[in-house]
Amino acid sequence: MSVAADRPRSPARRDGGRTLASHFVGYAVLVFFALVFLYPFVIQLANAFKSEPDAAANPLAPLPDPVTTAAFTRIFEGTGFPRWVANSLVVTTVVTAGRVFLDSLAGYALARLHFRGRAAVTGAVVAVMAVPGVVLLIPKFLVLNQLGIYNSYTALILPVIVDAAGVFIMRQFFVSVPVSVEEAARIDGAGVFRTFWSVVLPMARPALITLTILSFQGSWNEFPHTLVAVQSPELFTLPRGVADLVSGSLGAGSQYPLKLGAALLATIPVAVIFLVFQRHFVRGAAEGASKE
Amino acid sequence: MFGSRRRGGIRGNEAVAGWLFVAPVVVILGLFLLLPILMALWVSLSGWNGQGSPFRDDVPFVGADNYTRLFTQDGLARENFMTSIRNNAYYVLLVVPAQTVLALGLALVVNRRVLRGRSFFRTAFYFPSVTSSVAISVMFLFLFANTGAVNSLLSVFGLDGPQWFADPRGLLHLTLSGLGLVDPAHPPAALTDSGLLGLSWWEWLSGPSVAMSTIIILVVWTTSGTFMLMFLAALQDVPVQLEEASLIDGAGPWQRLRYVTLPLLKPTMFLVITLGLISTWQVFDQIYVMSQGNPAKTTLTPAYLSYRTAFKDFEYGSGAAISFVLFLLIVVLTLGQRWVMRDRDRVPRTRLLPTRTRRS
Numbered sequence: 001m002s003v004a005a006d007r008p009r010s011p012a013r014r015d016g017g018r019t020l021a022s023h024f025v026g027y028a029v030l031v032f033f034a035l036v037f038l039y040p041f042v043i044q045l046a047n048a049f050k051s052e053p054d055a056a057a058n059p060l061a062p063l064p065d066p067v068t069t070a071a072f073t074r075i076f077e078g079t080g081f082p083r084w085v086a087n088s089l090v091v092t093t094v095v096t097a098g099r100v101f102l103d104s105l106a107g108y109a110l111a112r113l114h115f116r117g118r119a120a121v122t123g124a125v126v127a128v129m130a131v132p133g134v135v136l137l138i139p140k141f142l143v144l145n146q147l148g149i150y151n152s153y154t155a156l157i158l159p160v161i162v163d164a165a166g167v168f169i170m171r172q173f174f175v176s177v178p179v180s181v182e183e184a185a186r187i188d189g190a191g192v193f194r195t196f197w198s199v200v201l202p203m204a205r206p207a208l209i210t211l212t213i214l215s216f217q218g219s220w221n222e223f224p225h226t227l228v229a230v231q232s233p234e235l236f237t238l239p240r241g242v243a244d245l246v247s248g249s250l251g252a253g254s255q256y257p258l259k260l261g262a263a264l265l266a267t268i269p270v271a272v273i274f275l276v277f278q279r280h281f282v283r284g285a286a287e288g289a290s291k292e
Numbered sequence: 293m294f295g296s297r298r299r300g301g302i303r304g305n306e307a308v309a310g311w312l313f314v315a316p317v318v319v320i321l322g323l324f325l326l327l328p329i330l331m332a333l334w335v336s337l338s339g340w341n342g343q344g345s346p347f348r349d350d351v352p353f354v355g356a357d358n359y360t361r362l363f364t365q366d367g368l369a370r371e372n373f374m375t376s377i378r379n380n381a382y383y384v385l386l387v388v389p390a391q392t393v394l395a396l397g398l399a400l401v402v403n404r405r406v407l408r409g410r411s412f413f414r415t416a417f418y419f420p421s422v423t424s425s426v427a428i429s430v431m432f433l434f435l436f437a438n439t440g441a442v443n444s445l446l447s448v449f450g451l452d453g454p455q456w457f458a459d460p461r462g463l464l465h466l467t468l469s470g471l472g473l474v475d476p477a478h479p480p481a482a483l484t485d486s487g488l489l490g491l492s493w494w495e496w497l498s499g500p501s502v503a504m505s506t507i508i509i510l511v512v513w514t515t516s517g518t519f520m521l522m523f524l525a526a527l528q529d530v531p532v533q534l535e536e537a538s539l540i541d542g543a544g545p546w547q548r549l550r551y552v553t554l555p556l557l558k559p560t561m562f563l564v565i566t567l568g569l570i571s572t573w574q575v576f577d578q579i580y581v582m583s584q585g586n587p588a589k590t591t592l593t594p595a596y597l598s599y600r601t602a603f604k605d606f607e608y609g610s611g612a613a614i615s616f617v618l619f620l621l622i623v624v625l626t627l628g629q630r631w632v633m634r635d636r637d638r639v640p641r642t643r644l645l646p647t648r649t650r651r652s
Contacts, residue, residue, distance in 0.1 A: 022545070026401055026404055029397075029401055030401055030413050033398060033413075033416075033417065034412075034413055036513070037416050037417050037419065037420060037513070037517070038419070040431055040432075040441075040513075041419075041431075043431075043434075043441050047434065056439045057439075058444075059434070059435075059440050059441040059444050060444050060445060102316045102317055103317070105313045105314075105316070105317075106313055106314045106316070106317040106318075108313060109309070109310045109311075109313035109314045110314065113306045113307075113309055113310035115307040115308075115310030115311055121318060124321075125317075125321075128321055130623065130626045130627075130630075131619075132570070132573075132574050132618070133574070134574040134576045134618075135595070135598070135615040135616070135618050135619040135622070136325070136328065136615075137598070137599055137602075137615070138335070138598065138599075138608065138611055138612050138615055139328030139329050139331060139615070140328050141602075142328055142331045142332060143324060143327055143328040146331070158320065158324070159320070159323075159324035161320060162316060162317045162321065164317075164321065167317055191305075192306060192309035193309065220424070221425065221426075223424070223425060223426050223580075224576055224577060227580075227599070227603075228603075238424075239426040239427070242424075242430060243426045243429075243581050246429075246430055246581055247581065247584065254437070256434050256437070259433070259434070262430075263424075263426070263427035263428075263431060264427070266426070266427045267427045270422055270423060270424065271419070271422075271423065274419065274422045
């Protein structure tokens with residue numbers, strides 16, 4: 001640690017002028033790109049609060065003039081937005097809880113429990129990760145249709161309630177946990193599930209947080225699966241509803257403040273989770289690493 | 293009394309528990325992944341039109357017809373498919389190098405040790421990657437609208453922006469005519485009279501359309517942050533002694549980059565490029581929201597074409613066949629990646645965020 005902290009000083013001092021110039025260029029590049037990556041969000045935010053003529057005339061302006069919440073009134077009163085939010089909340093909560101529980105169960109078994117066929121299941125999980133989601137659209141529709149659950153909450157939730165990548169993340173984590181902890185619990189007479197639930201799982205906090213964030217984000221943003229799972233507007237989740245606003249239900253008129261506002265509201269939960277957990281996540285991972 | 297039984301069967305217990313633990317995952321992946329793939333394979337060999345079950349006796353079996361129509365029979369199916377392959381190929385050709393170079397550049401700048409506010413910039417560049425593809429597409433529809441932000445910015449410099457989403461002209465065609473080499477209204481007969489797989493050479497050589505370039509820009513903008521994090525993780529594994537040694541040897545910054553840093557980043561570079569190749573062949577959400585294959589089919593991609601063929605034209609067999617061709621292409625790319633990476637364990641694993649914080 002201390003070596004790493006000392007390192008930067010020496011070259012910087014040796015060559016003051018050139019370093020200063022290169023610093024300046026470095027910052028200029030960074031600020032330019034920070035604008036490129038963030039200013040579109042500023043534009044989105046600002047234009048959601050503009051009137052339609054103002055948005056068309058001054059799309060770049062960061063301040064609306066006049067400020068109006070008309071777009072949001074129409075989002076909540078004139079579209080299915082409240083319903084989509086409720087659906088998204090239900091689906092995301094169930095899918096995230098399901099993935100965290102089922103993926104860690106399976107990940108633990110694949111890392112720790114000795115059973116015939118373990119290698120085959122592990123291999124299958126790795127193979128499944130390579131299957132591109134987008135080619136599964138028609139196949140998924142076929143099976144949902146055949147099972148008679150097309151156009152239902154079950155169709156939105158059940159096919160995505162486990163994911164191979166999550167199983168793999170948890171497996172990799174459990175492989176790194178020392179066996180001695182479990183052995184102690186076993187000797188005390190705890191069963192397999194008990195050992196997993198009260199001894200091993202609490203140690204997996206960093207990996208569980210990672211998996212929770214990934215599942216939440218993936219499920220909240222999920223779009224293609226909803227296309228082949230449901231067709232009734234009452235079952236739309238946010239991404240599906242917003243896509244529908246753009247491509248159909250509003251007609252060809254621009255209505256950009258409304259569309260941008262809806263997209264903005266759909267972005268906020270993930271943005272908040274990302275900003276809050278980013279630090280927590282980095283810290284948690286560092287703690288997890290130092291424990292080994 | 294429990295003790296003796298458990299001691300006797302601790303492995304037996306584990307075998308049952310092991311299968312119980314993996315059962316939900318195995319059942320769901322089997323039911324919604326393996327089974328559907330087999331069903332779709334059957335449908336791709338049939339003429340099912342979406343009515344009733346595809347497994348009834350009266351659904352015609354058409355053999356490889358759905359596949360041969362994509363490759364060997366002259367007709368609309370092949371023309372659409374080859375057009376989608378052309379569009380996606382140009383898309384891959386531009387997106388993969390652009391996002392790799394941008395990600396590497398950002399990582400190099402963010403990784404500078406004396407930089408203040410590193411975590412702010414890292415967050416800023418990564419943020420677009422975590423947001424919903426649909427929401428970002430809506431935002432870009434506005435940015436590139438006729439009266440949108442980009443055209444408004446261009447007009448500050450006295451430039452007239454195109455009608456981005458309505459413009460089917462190919463960039464390569466535009467460049468060639470801009471250089472005065474060809475007249476797009478009267479392309480050379482040598483290129484229009486002959487061709488390959490249902491498209492003329494002139495059509496193959498269109499380049500991405502103006503409309504497609506907005507999607508290219510969007511995707512580069514969204515994904516660069518993720519790949520930047522991979523490069524950052526790798527950069528933090530570069531041994532400091534190596535850099536110091538090159539400093540003592542009098543190497544300048546460019547020499548250090550060229551002869552010390554880049555060679556060490558080679559495995560990550562390879563990972564980023566292959567992940568890019570795999571994901572760019574799957575572009576779907578943005579096409580669905582922004583262009584639906586328009587204008588003039590220039591944003592049609594195989595993934596979107598397969599969806600449209602099945603769910604809009606109700607030709608499920610043909611749509612499934614397109615899916616399988618795309619599947620094969622992506623599996624080949626993935627296997628290629630895994631084969632080349634098979635014994636390079638120095639490559640940082642794909643992670644959400646860099647877990648090493650020793651320099652922040």
